[in-house]
Amino acid sequence: xxxxxxxxxxxxxxxxxxxxxxxxxxxxxxxxxxxxxxxxxxxxxxxxxxxxxxxxxxxxxxxxxxxxxxxxxxxxxxxxxxxxxxxxxxxxxxxxxxxxxxxxxxxxxxxxxxxxxxxxxxxxxxxxxxxxxxxxxxxxxxxxxxxxxxxxxxxxxxxxxxxxxxxxxxxxxxxxxxxxxxxxxxxxxxxxxxxxxxxxxxxxxxxxxxxxxxxxxxxxxxxx
Amino acid sequence: xxxxxxxxxxxxxxxxxxxxxxxxxxxxxxxxxxxxxxxxxxxxxxxxxxxxxxxxxxxxxxxxxxxxxxxxxxxxxxxxxxxxxxxxxxxxxxxxxxxxxxxxxxxxxxxxxxxxxxxxxxxxxxxxxxxxxxxxxxxxxxxxxxxxxxxxxxxxxxxxxxxxxxxxxxxxxxxxxxxxxxxxxxxxxxxxxxxxxxxxxxxxxxxxxxxxxxxxxxxxxxxxxxxxxxxxxxxxxxxxxxxxxxxxxxxxxxxxxxxxxxxxxxxxxxxxxxxxxxxxxxxxxxxxxxxxxxxxxxxxxxxxxxxxxxxxxxxxxxxxxxxxxxxxxxxxxxxxxxxxxxxxxxxxxxxxxxxxxxxxxxxxxxxxxxxxxxxxxxxxxxxxxxxxxxxxxxxxxxxxxxxxxxxxxxxxxxxxxxxxxxxxxxxxxxxxxxxxxxxxxxxx
Numbered sequence: 001x002x003x004x005x006x007x008x009x010x011x012x013x014x015x016x017x018x019x020x021x022x023x024x025x026x027x028x029x030x031x032x033x034x035x036x037x038x039x040x041x042x043x044x045x046x047x048x049x050x051x052x053x054x055x056x057x058x059x060x061x062x063x064x065x066x067x068x069x070x071x072x073x074x075x076x077x078x079x080x081x082x083x084x085x086x087x088x089x090x091x092x093x094x095x096x097x098x099x100x101x102x103x104x105x106x107x108x109x110x111x112x113x114x115x116x117x118x119x120x121x122x123x124x125x126x127x128x129x130x131x132x133x134x135x136x137x138x139x140x141x142x143x144x145x146x147x148x149x150x151x152x153x154x155x156x157x158x159x160x161x162x163x164x165x166x167x168x169x170x171x172x173x174x175x176x177x178x179x180x181x182x183x184x185x186x187x188x189x190x191x192x193x194x195x196x197x198x199x200x201x202x203x204x205x206x207x208x209x210x211x212x213x214x215x216x217x218x219x220x221x222x223x224x
Numbered sequence: 225x226x227x228x229x230x231x232x233x234x235x236x237x238x239x240x241x242x243x244x245x246x247x248x249x250x251x252x253x254x255x256x257x258x259x260x261x262x263x264x265x266x267x268x269x270x271x272x273x274x275x276x277x278x279x280x281x282x283x284x285x286x287x288x289x290x291x292x293x294x295x296x297x298x299x300x301x302x303x304x305x306x307x308x309x310x311x312x313x314x315x316x317x318x319x320x321x322x323x324x325x326x327x328x329x330x331x332x333x334x335x336x337x338x339x340x341x342x343x344x345x346x347x348x349x350x351x352x353x354x355x356x357x358x359x360x361x362x363x364x365x366x367x368x369x370x371x372x373x374x375x376x377x378x379x380x381x382x383x384x385x386x387x388x389x390x391x392x393x394x395x396x397x398x399x400x401x402x403x404x405x406x407x408x409x410x411x412x413x414x415x416x417x418x419x420x421x422x423x424x425x426x427x428x429x430x431x432x433x434x435x436x437x438x439x440x441x442x443x444x445x446x447x448x449x450x451x452x453x454x455x456x457x458x459x460x461x462x463x464x465x466x467x468x469x470x471x472x473x474x475x476x477x478x479x480x481x482x483x484x485x486x487x488x489x490x491x492x493x494x495x496x497x498x499x500x501x502x503x504x505x506x507x508x509x510x511x512x513x514x515x516x517x518x519x520x521x522x523x524x525x526x527x528x529x530x531x532x533x534x535x536x537x538x539x540x541x542x543x544x545x546x547x548x549x550x551x552x553x554x555x556x557x558x559x560x561x562x563x564x565x566x567x568x569x570x571x572x573x574x575x576x577x578x579x580x581x582x583x584x585x586x587x588x589x590x591x592x593x594x595x596x597x598x599x600x601x602x603x604x605x606x607x608x609x610x611x612x613x614x615x616x617x618x619x620x621x622x623x624x625x626x627x628x629x630x631x632x633x634x635x636x637x638x639x640x641x642x643x644x645x646x647x648x649x650x651x652x653x654x655x656x657x658x659x660x661x662x663x664x665x666x667x668x
Contacts, residue, residue, distance in 0.1 A: 099501070101497045101500060101501075102497070103490075103494055103497065153532060179529065179533060181533075181560070181563060181564075181567075182560055183501075183505070183560065183563075183564045183567075184498060184501075185533075185567045185568075185571055186568070186571045186575075186632065187534070187537055187570075187571045187574055187575070188537075189533050189534055189536070189537045192536040192537040192539075192540050193533075193536055195536075196536050215487070215490065
């Protein structure tokens with residue numbers, strides 16, 4: 001993916017650029033909102049925008065970008081982590097919001113998820129991964145034709161994993177998107193939910209689909 | 225300002241008296257003119273009917289005595305024929321009004337009096353002057369003018385003096401407010417604006433200022449506490465981290481050892497970040513900045529979600545997690561913070577309760593106040609320790625070297641404070657009860 005990083009802290013920008021580069025992305029860096037508006041173009045699949053910057057701040061920059069008709073997914077980075085700040089970021093046209101300080105794995109996973117979002121229409125009625133199938137209308141889940149019974153929350157969890165199939169999904173992303181919690185509990189409650197889900201979709205099948213990615217999170221993927 | 229008020233009061237008093245004066249003077253003058261007009265018309269009529277002789281007779285008769293009416297009938301050459309005036313007083317045009325002074329006998333002396341009269345020319349060229357002694361009016365007017373000057377002067381003195389006195393009083397109070405404020409700006413946050421106790425506008429201003437100062441001081445204290453805590457909580461793990469890296473660098477090691485050291489560092493950094501975020505959140509909740517935009521929180525569904533989130537983890541830990549949550553519970557608050565507070569208490573309960581134990585989340589209404597309690601069958605906290613622990617919550621002091629417990633409960637305390645809820649720790653015999661009583665919902 002080609003990614004535009006807009007961050008006034010030079011060190012932070014270079015670390016982010018390095019991490020994204022090592023993950024196989026092409027990165028452009030802008031040091032402030034005005035420079036970013038000049039640099040931004042259709043080639044960028046995701047933009048990572050710091051909220052507080054000199055000249056033009058992140059919110060104003062994204063608002064202007066959206067007014068110009070750009071639909072490029074935006075991930076806000078911010079030291080401001082209150083719910084209101086998050087809402088302000090999303091209202092301005094941001095697609096995700098990550099509070100500083102953050103783990104690089106978290107940023108990578110979220111960027112991948114955002115980049116993918118562009119390609120998968122929300123209107124899809126069937127989600128699949130290998131021989132695992134989810135029908136969003138009848139709410140039936142099957143693997144290899146075999147019906148799997150899921151609790152409502154497990155269904156939601158699997159739906160999110162399926163929508164991000166092939167990508168790493170962090171615990172925070174799951175808490176935010178499946179439980180709508182914007183904080184991390186000390187106990188790894190998510191791990192237990194995942195292992196339960198795993199017990200239902202992977203147990204008794206030769207090929208495990210739901211894997212743990214050490215130091216990052218989980219990934220649902222079907223080996224070719 | 226005092227001068228302004230004085231001038232204003234003098235101007236209004238003067239205007240009031242001027243109005244009174246003009247109205248009275250005009251009224252009396254009109255009355256006089258009407259009387260004269262009536263008399264002169266009557267005399268002219270009499271002349272037409274009774275001729276010069278008749279008129280002379282009537283005038284002679286009327287001019288007798290000390291009456292205030294004045295008459296003078298002359299021939300065409302203005303030589304007096306009859307009346308109580310000795311001579312034609314001034315050059316006049318027929319048909320006009322005149323004012324003149326004349327000598328009037330008062331006792332044995334002659335006194336100059338003012339008169340108002342009308343001049344009429346009768347058929348045959350005779351001149352008739354009918355007037356009225358207006359000396360009393362003149363005196364009244366003079367008296368009123370004098371009064372006006374005196375009252376004006378008095379108003380000036382009173383207005384100026386009173387205004388100055390009042391302004392002096394207010395200014396000295398405003399000055400003391402300003403003095404206090406500049407002392408505060410110089411850094412003495414403990415100073416407060418003096419309140420006189422009269423409960424006037426200035427007092428209310430002073431009280432509002434004091435309330436504002438209290439609020440600012442509380443916020444500043446909170447901020448300082450958070451800063452102190454961050455410094456304390458982040459220093460030791462950072463030192464640990466630095467030591468580890470230092471030791472790793474001391475000797476040449478194989479790739480695997482470096483990798484191990486680095487990944488350990490990443491894990492520790494993650495812990496640091498978690499601590500950092502938790503501290504920020506506590507600071508945010510403690511400062512109470514969000515009180516204004518708290519929303520209606522569906523406590524029943526929030527608690528249900530939390531229990532559902534923890535159920536598998538509890539089961540894995542060999543604990544039973546029971547929920548007794550009343551329907552339709554709601555409080556005004558920050559939904560995210562409430563969830564997190566309950567999550568933190570549950571975290572602790574799961575961590576400290578031995579296998580086979582029981583954790584229970586209960587919520588309902590008692591004394592019209594919504595409450596949430598989490599009980600476990602763990603070791604609990606000894607009664608004498610509980611106060612200390614609660615004490616520690618408030619001041620956010622104490623041993624928080626192990627991330628988790630201390631910080632988690634600190635957040636619960638901060639969230640309770642933000643929601644004006646009371647936090648109590650009790651004995652579950654055995655185990656701990658953590659209970660939050662929210663304030664009675666008003667309105668909705």
